[in-house]
Amino acid sequence: MAIVALGGLLTVQLLWLNKAFKSEEKEFNLSVQVALSNAVQQLLGKAQGAAPSKPIRQIASSSFLAEVNAPVRAQELDTLLKYEFARRHITIPYEYGILKAEDDTLVFGNYVPATIKEKKLHPDQAVLTPNVPAGHYNFVVVFPSKTTYIFSEMQLWVFSTVALLVVVVFFGYTLYSILQEKRLTELKADFINNMTHELQTPITNIAIASEILKNADTPLPLAKTKRYHDIIFQENERLKEQVERVLQIAELEKKKMALTKTKTNVHQLLEESLRRLSLRLQKRAGQVTCHLQATQAVIQADNLHLTNALFNLLDNAEKYSPQVPEIKISTRNYHQGILISIADKGSGIRQEVQSRIFDTFYRVPTGNIHNVRGFGLGLSYVKTVIQAHQGTIQIKSQENQGSCFELYLPFSA
Ligand SMILES: Nc1ncnc2c1ncn2[C@@H]1O[C@H](COP(=O)(O)OP(=O)(O)O)[C@@H](O)[C@H]1O
Ligand SMILES: [Mg+2]
Numbered sequence: 072m073a074i075v076a077l078g079g080l081l082t083v084q085l086l087w088l089n090k091a092f093k094s095e096e097k098e099f100n101l102s103v104q105v106a107l108s109n110a111v112q113q114l115l116g117k118a119q120g121a122a123p124s125k126p127i128r129q130i131a132s133s134s135f136l137a138e139v140n141a142p143v144r145a146q147e148l149d150t151l152l153k154y155e156f157a158r159r160h161i162t163i164p165y166e167y168g169i170l171k172a173e174d175d176t177l178v179f180g181n182y183v184p185a186t187i188k189e190k191k192l193h194p195d196q197a198v199l200t201p202n203v204p205a206g207h208y209n210f211v212v213v214f215p216s217k218t219t220y221i222f223s224e225m226q227l228w229v230f231s232t233v234a235l236l237v238v239v240v241f242f243g244y245t246l247y248s249i250l251q252e253k254r255l256t257e258l259k260a261d262f263i264n265n266m267t268h269e270l271q272t273p274i275t276n277i278a279i280a281s282e283i284l285k286n287a288d289t290p291l292p293l294a295k296t297k298r299y300h301d302i303i304f305q306e307n308e309r310l311k312e313q314v315e316r317v318l319q320i321a322e323l324e325k326k327k328m329a330l331t332k333t334k335t336n337v338h339q340l341l342e343e344s345l346r347r348l349s350l351r352l353q354k355r356a357g358q359v360t361c362h363l364q365a366t367q368a369v370i371q372a373d374n375l376h377l378t379n380a381l382f383n384l385l386d387n388a389e390k391y392s393p394q395v396p397e398i399k400i401s402t403r404n405y406h407q408g409i410l411i412s413i414a415d416k417g418s419g420i421r422q423e424v425q426s427r428i429f430d431t432f433y434r435v436p437t438g439n440i441h442n443v444r445g446f447g448l449g450l451s452y453v454k455t456v457i458q459a460h461q462g463t464i465q466i467k468s469q470e471n472q473g474s475c476f477e478l479y480l481p482f483s484a
Pocket of ligand 1: 435
């Protein structure tokens with residue numbers, strides 16, 4: 072409703088502005104026509120108010136033609152125009168030209184600058200003593216800055232229109248922010264649902280296992296006890312990992328990441344993050360091929376954050392491969408830095424959402440199927456880390472074909 076109301080208000084304002092402009096213009100044209108017509112009367116030596124000769128014709132929006140069809144002395148015309156315009160407070164610059172009546176050829180032209188006050192009406196001797204041969208002439212007057220002048224006469228109108236436009240712009244901006252905020256709120260709600268679920272599963276498993284151990288009347292066989300202990304240990308690890316991830320948000324919320332940069336071998340970090348993933352890869356018989364071709368792999372970087380970032384990419388590559396994961400890692404040197412590419416043959420990412428996957432909490436919607444769990448924090452963390460290293464990250468992906476993330480990190484920022 073606000074949009075409709077504002078739209079209506081703006082339309083009305085513009086219609087009125089147009090109307091006001093037209094009436095101001097009409098007024099101006101009339102003044103000029105009367106002034107010119109007076110000048111013509113006087114040129115012809117008639118008394119003011121005598122029967123007019125041919126009317127003044129407006130040949131374009133800002134030019135007027137007076138068909139005198141009689142001898143015209145340039146100097147006299149100059150004085151007359153200045154006088155007549157000043158009397159009517161037409162104080163903008165203008166040009167006039169004297170034309171031959173038969174063929175409209177220009178025999179004399181002059182430019183008169185702005186603001187000639189009424190007091191200074193005496194013929195300006197210095198201006199001209201032109202040589203206009205005898206004959207019949209007409210003259211034209213052109214006001215090059217007519218439109219600007221009319222607008223300047225309508226200051227109040229222009230001011231109120233600008234004010235309204237400012238309101239419209241701010242309204243638009245507010246609307247945009249609200250929608251943005253709403254989107255974020257929805258994402259956050261998703262995130263919380265997600266997190267609760269993720270935390271609940273290990274908590275429940277631990278509760279069941281420990282309860283069995285606690286309530287056993289007779290000592291359980293050793294193998295069984297060990298199994299329950301293992302479950303508790305594993306679930307606890309999982310819980311730790313989840314909490315770790317959530318803690319990454321805090322890191323993200325900080326505008327500037329605090330990095331401790333040391334000489335770091337990127338190849339070692341890649342191996343380290345692969346090690347973290349190896350158990351999961353083994354379970355699914357995943358394959359990893361490495362082409363570490365960079366000859367200079369040592370850069371100035373934050374060990375921990377960069378390892379986390381690389382792990383996140385590998386983690387995604389594994390998670391989003393519905394079939395057996397096939398991950399390809401390669402590096403090479405490029406422009407004073409190193410290029411790392413991590414490619415998988417997984418589910419890929421649609422073109423339309425590729426620009427959003429680096430947003431905090433964003434996860435590609437999959438309808439009602441929630442087979443892959445996550446918080447939508449990984450990639451935004453990766454991006455923050457890479458940017459803190461003055462690097463860049465790009466994605467190439469096709470749906471159902473796989474994805475390839477390409478990182479560039481300079482040797483030292
Ligand atoms: N390698 C990949 N293949 C397919 N989709 C991916 C890949 N990496 C990321 N995505 C998509 O981008 C989204 C955001 O990734 P991320 O920020 O790591 O969050 P999460 O992994 O917790 O869902 C994921 O939900 C997923 O839809
Ligand atoms: Mg992820």
